[in-house]
Amino acid sequence: MEKVIRTAINDVLASWGFTEVNFAVEHPAELTHGDYATNVAMVVAKRKGEAPRQVAEQLVAALQDQIEYVEKIEIAGPGFINFFLSRDFFASEVARVKTLSDAWGRNDNEIGQLVMMEYTSPNLFKPLHIGNLVGNIIGESISRLFEFSGAEVKRINYPSDIGLTVAKGVWGLKKQGGDPDDIVALGKAYVFGNEAYENVEEAKKDIDDLNKVLYEGSNEELNEIRRIGIATSLRRLAELCGVLGTKFDLQFFESEVSVLGKDTVLQHVGDVFKESEGAIVYEGEKVGLHTRVFLNSKGLPTYEAKDLGNFLTKQKTYPDWTKSIIITGNEQREYFQVLFAVIKELFTDVTQKDLEHISTGFLTLTTGKMSSRKGNVLTGESLLAEIQNEARIKAENTRTDDVEAMTEMVAVAALKYQILRQNPGSNIIFDKEKSLSFEGDSGPYLQYTYARINSVLEKAKQAGLELNTNTYPDAPYEIEKIIYRFPEVIEEALVDRAPHKVVGYLTELAGEFNSFYAHEKIADKEDINAPYKIAIAEAVKTTLENGLWILGIKAPERM
């Protein structure tokens, strides 16, 4: 509808000889200002040399009765043009939701795109970091937005299986003993190794040497410890991804890509890279960035060279890629600018495609309750576990037959909602109480609303009522004015890489539905509008279902 109005306005502007006018068509904050509003009159007023209101009057005259479903056009304030949609429009949208069902909200804006989406990317030998968890949740949601818009998405995990972190873990296992097959022992070994590295000069040297030995692969015993530890970490990661709802298409390991990265760097010493103090560096200053080391003075590839190798490996695997998106914490923002500058300098054909880095904020807790658990650092795993413990209590009070499944559903919803409710780049202050409160802004609130609709629809069915969109009351319900906006929200959320717009929309939809529910009896046999109210309930259900899918939150039939 927005596009229809936009096109109609552009046609009029073209007839006046104006092209490329940058104006907005949006939903006004106030419902009294109509369903859509535009500022176009104020934008062209200057170019046309007339007062905004005067321009608006001419536009309204030209548009009057020209747009289907627009019933009334008004001029307001300094020159806003407000469009009021007809009652039939809302009814036709409710009917459309029913028709489209699973496809409701989808578009084909990204059709033909092959998106390589890299996210989560943890350090093996170490419990899943809180940042990895945040990245996973945001990455999965943006992946789904792309898929909902017709793109093909390849989910890629790029775990670090070699390097200092692994060396610390292997060293810890050697020193302390412990079975590399045991995830708990692995975690302890890493903590031990990390502490020693930071505090004991001798240990630091040991670990650095061990790191080099692991790179070379020259010690069978150490190789074996590393191999088993990696397998253990990956198993654990797969478990967590299962709970979170992510399935990777591919995993590229640092150890696999590092040779390619190193060779590429060595081939371009002199033209792209320089030698400096025994290391091979890229001088980012020439493009307004900073210098970074690609090969250290021992000749080992750093994160930089490995990431270069990672990019090349991805490119080789998917030669037809059109977008490469990497999601990490925002402390790596400037780093990725340098990396992208290097890639573009090395491979000129890449400039035709999109390299994108999406950065996520830090997650901290409101209360000291979780973080102060003595000695325990907050990890992605411990956060999820804590939420699950609380969620279990709630799940026991639901109407479900499967408490374990419900616990997981509610816990994941609570966590994902809190992370996805705000702009990906801004820091998240996590409030466990609120996340599970089931009231207001929360994942479980959306799930509850969904389950409730389902229950009402069940009741209606038992009463022998059937959905029908042919008869409806003269005035549209408020909820109808929210439902039809879903596809627009999806489009905007993808363009802005902003799943939080979907969250905000669904929360408003759920709130509006609950209000509708409180004021109108839906399954009432005596009511001639009951079939239409059922259609509305059905439409909200479909919208919630599709929207929650974008967020990676499950919609329970009962709870």
Next chain:
RNA sequence: GCACCCGUGGUGAAAUGGAUAUCAUUACUGACUUCGGAUCAGUCGUUCCAGGUUCGAGUCCUGGCGGGUGCACCA
């Protein structure tokens, strides 16, 4: 030191340069013999400071103040 990001009710957030800054929560008030009260209705309360650009600034520019992050061999 330099660079990047950020500063919105008590708290947590939203707002392609648009109309009276929105939502949730807290506190207070009110509504259930009800299709699920895990609900609904209402009241109180906000753009860090100083300039500038604009018909119009939370948003853009300049300068402060406050916070976070990054800046050579970690990832």
